Amino acid sequence: MILGKVIGNVVSTVKAKGYESKKILIVQPVDAGGNAKGKSFLAIDAVQAGVGDTVIIIEEGNSARDVIKEKESYTIKTVIAGIVDEVNLQ
């Protein structure tokens, strides 16, 4: 899992099987201090996250499907699995 910040959303009507009625957000990976690091990508939202939220992102198919829990979701790989309230650094 990685930390990321939601920076936008995507509207899409024509989708592949398994993606119907799923919210798609644009996420920017961040480091421990919350600074942008690396390239942005898209993720399916499973926790009602919104723009500005720091989130936990899973980029692995089997775990992602475990989160979505739908029969047709076998084409989904990237999901937002949690909203981060705070990060405590020692």
Add this chain to the structure above:
Amino acid sequence: MKIGRVIGRVVSTQKVESLEGVKLLLVQPLDENLQNVGDAIVAADTIQSNVGQLIYYETSKEASRVIETRMNPCDAAIMGIIDDMFVEEKK
């Protein structure tokens, strides 16, 4: 998933059996500001997207699952067409 733009069609006659009948498109990966990122890739298309359209695609094993043949050699597939997108302005 990543954002991309379809920049061309790929025509291939001699190909592995499980890719027969699958439409292949050339996709240029983009960032959230629609600037080119890296080199173009070939992706399978099952949702009838076309040249010039903004799409999102997925890579790795999940991509091959949009094709109905089990165990096919495909590592990128178009998952949807982007109608509109909103990106928060950087502060």
